[in-house]
Amino acid sequence: MPALKNRDLSDNELMILVAAGDTDKLGILYEKYKMPLFTYFFRLTLGDKHASEDLVHTVFYRVIKYRKTFTGTGDFINWVFRIAHNTGIDHNRRLKHADSYRNEVMGVDTVVYEVPDIEKNERRELLYKALGEMKAEDREILTMGKIDCLKYTEIANILKISESNVKIRMFRALKKLKDIYNNLEKDSYGKV
């Protein structure tokens, strides 16, 4: 039987090989999913880069630890994001309150990328403030909606809700964000 090239292998096949002991294959999956996972955690932690990197590491640590539980009956993307979802929940529990998130975000070492535009910077600040005032689950579903590789079906599988419910919850979360954002914006202009 000719050896399969990596590019021919699906995510599920790669993970099955990892489960069988070919751990090198996890590198391929890591390279493919590190950015979507980082994005997911970055939004969830309101731009905490270090925390997001740690959370991505935790996800892959759990992937290795529980590799034998991956049977290939479901898609790898659902499985890995389910682990990410649970990792996020654990992280939230540790932080206890959304306020802690906000305090951290307002701290020094949070959003490290540079935005030279002052107006953009202010809008970003407002956005993260608004996101910080939302419930973690609302923030999570908004974040998931913005991750390219996650479609409604995948999100529904990860959160264990119906696809239709995903759409409804996404819109409601966005509506909340819009209301909070608009109020913060009004307050901000009022101060000026």
Add this chain to the structure above:
Amino acid sequence: MEKYDFDERLSQLIYGDLSPDEKSRIIAGLKVDGMTEEEIMSYVSVAGILDEYPVPDPSERMDRRFYAMLGEEKKKILLGSPDRYESKRSFFLSAWPLMKIAAGIALFILGFATASWINRTSQRNQNQMAQLSGEVKQLKETLVMSMMQQSSPVERIKAVNMISNMDDPESRVISSLLNVLNHDNNDNVRLLALEALIRYSGIKQVRDGLVTSLSHQTSPLIQMRLTDVLVALHETKALPEFRKMLNDESLNYSVRGKINKAVVILL
């Protein structure tokens, strides 16, 4: 239901990967349902804010940590170090049927042990109680026998009273009581002994003893009471003794009358 549909369509417009035609169709539909274009666009723009701020690339530290962890894991597999989670899992998987059987057996043994322990405990308690009660009874009887030998009639009366409270006195106690009835020099003590013996009249030894006792009694009070008891017991064996008493000329008049009636009844 319509509200849900409304939310779904807006969500699809914002998050869905739609073609321009599909987008126009959804917007048109939302307008028909009462939403203004500004309203629709305000949602789209808020969603757009999220896209305005791209997520930065993670640092190299994240990659280094991951590949270090992967290297460690490879080493563990090559060296055959046990995967704690897997070894636990495989142990449980392989041992599960045996564990179920073992749990069943353990449960059975536990049940059996508990039942026998309870049984043994209760048996032991019962035995102990029986032993204790036997010892108490024996002690009481010895005490009674000793009290009946006392010179004081009060002590002997107390002893007889104690016997009348016993459920199942031994033969030696009955003999002792009959002895008191036949030979005690105090009429009250003898009468009390007779009353005590009535309680055990179901015992042959007592019935025979009562019949024999007739020849020993000299007190008319006791003779009359004993006659009543023997009649009540339909003790025909007493007839020869009654006849003998009737032949005695010194027999108390009242006793004679009582015995005559008794003989008529028992014949």
